[in-house]
Amino acid sequence: MPANLPPQYLKAEDDYRKATTPADRLERLKDLYLLIPKHKGTEKLQCDLKTKMSRVRDEIEAGPATGKKTGAISHRVPSDGAGQVALVGPANTGKSSLLAALTNAKPEVAPYPFTTRVPYPGMMHWEDVRVQLIDLPPVTPEFFESWTGNIVRSADAALLVIDLGDDDIADSAQASLARLAQTRTELVGQIPYDEEDLTIQHVKTLCVANKVDADGALDRLEIVREWFGDRFPILSVSAQTGAGLDDLRCAVYDLLGVIRIYTKVPGKPIDRAHPFTMPRGSTVLDLAREVHRDFEQSLKYAKIWGSGVFDGQTVKRDHELHASDVVELHV
Ligand SMILES: Nc1nc2c(ncn2[C@@H]2O[C@H](COP(=O)(O)OP(=O)(O)OP(=O)(O)O)[C@@H](O)[C@H]2O)c(=O)[nH]1
Numbered sequence: 240m241p242a243n244l245p246p247q248y249l250k251a252e253d254d255y256r257k258a259t260t261p262a263d264r265l266e267r268l269k270d271l272y273l274l275i276p277k278h279k280g281t282e283k284l285q286c287d288l289k290t291k292m293s294r295v296r297d298e299i300e301a302g303p304a305t306g307k308k309t310g311a312i313s314h315r316v317p318s319d320g321a322g323q324v325a326l327v328g329p330a331n332t333g334k335s336s337l338l339a340a341l342t343n344a345k346p347e348v349a350p351y352p353f354t355t356r357v358p359y360p361g362m363m364h365w366e367d368v369r370v371q372l373i374d375l376p377p378v379t380p381e382f383f384e385s386w387t388g389n390i391v392r393s394a395d396a397a398l399l400v401i402d403l404g405d406d407d408i409a410d411s412a413q414a415s416l417a418r419l420a421q422t423r424t425e426l427v428g429q430i431p432y433d434e435e436d437l438t439i440q441h442v443k444t445l446c447v448a449n450k451v452d453a454d455g456a457l458d459r460l461e462i463v464r465e466w467f468g469d470r471f472p473i474l475s476v477s478a479q480t481g482a483g484l485d486d487l488r489c490a491v492y493d494l495l496g497v498i499r500i501y502t503k504v505p506g507k508p509i510d511r512a513h514p515f516t517m518p519r520g521s522t523v524l525d526l527a528r529e530v531h532r533d534f535e536q537s538l539k540y541a542k543i544w545g546s547g548v549f550d551g552q553t554v555k556r557d558h559e560l561h562a563s564d565v566v567e568l569h570v
């Protein structure tokens with residue numbers, strides 16, 4: 240199919256050739272990307288532009304050449320809150336927009352791909368719990384930072400963010416998943432019980448179909464359901480209009496597989512402001528360790544208010560906790 244490039248594009252291409260600094264080249268490439276007609280005939284060109292933008296950004300970040308070799312970049316983000324959830328997916332799908340909509344963080348959002356270059360954390364509040372979200376650079380066949388893979392692997396869960404405004408939504412999502420799989424990172428809706436290959440890291444994932452406000456989004460959502468419905472739970476949202484974001488907050492919390500436990504100092508009211516979040520199946524002893532490391536030794540018994548017990552029942556260390564239990568530790 241012919242590319243049929245408009246005169247404005249050809250003029251911008253000329254400007255790009257004349258650009259002398261990396262910053263100028265990047266600006267001209269952004270113009271080209273915005274001007275290029277988005278259809279099958281320009282796919283190869285679009286792809287080339289993305290790769291060029293990515294290289295120029297690397298060049299800008301690396302600074303002037305010094306002749307010295309730099310070590311590998313590490314971008315570890317220490318975990319905070321009830322758990323760490325990575326936003327991952329193809330370029331320009333709205334990962335940063337979602338971070339901005341769900342948290343107080345202010346990441347850069349732009350209408351061209353490869354905007355995000357470093358991990359950007361933010362805290363999402365859901366009821367009385369905080370969950371850490373980490374916005375990441377895109378994952379595509381041509382572009383993949385190894386540290387992005389490391390963050391996804393070590394996160395407690397992931398959101399696969401895809402673009403309901405994009406006709407190639409399924410192929411781009413599949414390409415991101417395949418690129419991650421090359422590093423033995425498998426995004427899955429459910430962690431398998433019997434994992435035969437222990438070198439594969441499974442990351443529990445929710446598929447977030449963003450831009451549900453876009454023209455034709457509902458038809459594309461059907462395609463996404465056909466392709467990925469068996470693999471992931473799918474939630475359609477719009478970072479722009481806010482549609483579906485309340486459900487998304489709740490689903491992100493559920494994804495972590497944790498329960499909230501409230502504690503109470505003997506003779507004092509329940510601390511409702513600061514729940515502890517613990518993996519499902521945790522016991523009174525696990526909670527005691529979280530509250531204070533010395534409590535593992537000194538815990539005598541606990542009193543509990545909640546599921547399957549009468550109010551204030553005395554329980555032993557190995558008693559299994561349930562969501563929203565109130566626990567009074569006696570040491
Ligand atoms: N219509 C619509 N546009 C959106 C929505 N969310 C994001 N966008 C637009 O999509 C473009 C890309 O948004 P970003 O948040 O920068 O996307 P990203 O996935 O972080 O992009 P990269 O960092 O380059 O991978 C911007 O022009 C946003 O305004 C949405 O829900 N609806």
Ligand SMILES: [Mg+2]
Pocket residue numbers: 334335336347348354355374375376
């Ligand atoms: Mg981004």
